[in-house]
């Protein structure tokens with residue numbers, strides 16, 4: 101089987117779907133994707149991807165049966181029963197105890213297919229909280245990229261054989277029997293927020309306490325999986341849980357998740373690993389429009405500008421004590437030139453204010469930010485007092501890269517402090533004189 105990058109005809113087909121059918125499958129694994137496209141092509145008697153692209157262009161309705169074949173929607177109630185039992189007995193009670201009674205519990209079934217997974221979640225939570233409390237406290241989201249599957253999920257109606265996995269007392273409590281089979285309790289069903297969402301492309305949600313994404317990631321390529329895990333890390337609260345499918349594993353190089361139960365594929369966020377800039381860039385929604393400004397460029401531009409235009413003077417010094425970055429306010433304050441970048445700070449005017457090598461020695465020692473207060477700086481223009489905040493900049497390994505120095509002009513404060521001290525001593529003198537005068541008057545009477 102040929103792989104993605106070797107088959108431009110197949111890539112052209114994916115590109116067409118992305119631009120014209122609103123379905124971006126470019127992050128999906130190619131071999132299984134190709135097999136499923138071929139299944140649909142066989143049904144139509146079409147032999148190659150070029151002819152199939154022409155067929156799609158001639159008949160835009162073809163998107164629907166194609167996507168139904170490609171996006172496998174297989175699901176089931178209480179699929180992998182052991183894992184759901186573990187969730188109900190060990191995880192959900194933990195989530196509930198970390199919440200205040202008035203706080204919402206936010207749960208997301210991502211890749212919910214025809215709804216069996218989200219209704220399983222609703223039943224478990226409603227059993228633990230009681231239906232009334234469930235309705236007051238739980239916000240349930242259910243999303244999928246496949247419109248038809250979502251419609252089925254929203255209807256919540258299942259044939260007799262499809263509800264076989266539901267314990268009988270739950271079936272009678274949460275479902276109504278119909279001529280065709282069973283339909284999920286409408287009051288609880290209406291409380292679920294259903295929506296179309298592509299995990300590889302769309303902006304992630306936030307503050308989720310329990311994210312259930314089972315048997316979805318297996319369809320994605322490794323890089324796409326890695327970026328989805330970064331999104332999941334962002335999505336979850338610090339004490340939130342991620343519940344994956346039985347055959348899924350975490351492929352992140354950085355341990356941003358740690359297992360709570362490896363057997364049941366339940367994870368929580370690692371306390372030691374925070375998302376860095378590279379990971380934050382992966383959180384941005386990926387645009388479909390090639391002509392649009394690259395959102396990553398935009399994001400980096402905003403980071404740079406935020407530093408440059410800050411009203412506080414800031415510089416960055418590297419580990420050898422040389423000037424690395426200067427913002428606009430610092431250029432003005434320390435009368436710096438572009439060609440000062442790279443020079444040792446001690447050779448510049450700013451070297452009269454700070455000795456970066458001493459600061460770096462201190463940072464190397466305890467790696468914590470610290471401040472210097474009211475540093476006096478005398479120039480032709482007069483005397484300035486500066487508060488200096490020194491913040492280490494480190495690699496994720498902890499090794500020191502350099503330091504950021506932020507300067508706050510404390511001259512006005514020092515002037516006012518001097519004024520207050522002068523007024524206080526005048527007040528003390530006048531009070532003393534008044535006291536003396538009073539005593540003299542007293543002795544004359």
Ligand SMILES: C[S@@+](CC[C@H](N)C(=O)[O-])C[C@H]1O[C@@H](n2cnc3c(N)ncnc32)[C@H](O)[C@@H]1O
Nearest residue numbers: 171173175176211213245246298299314315316
């Ligand atoms: C095998 S079903 C899993 C259903 C359910 N989570 C379960 O485990 O029973 C996979 C689902 O993932 C959805 N899916 C595939 N690619 C997706 C994407 N990029 N974003 C969101 N959902 C996606 C498919 O439409 C399908 O409904």
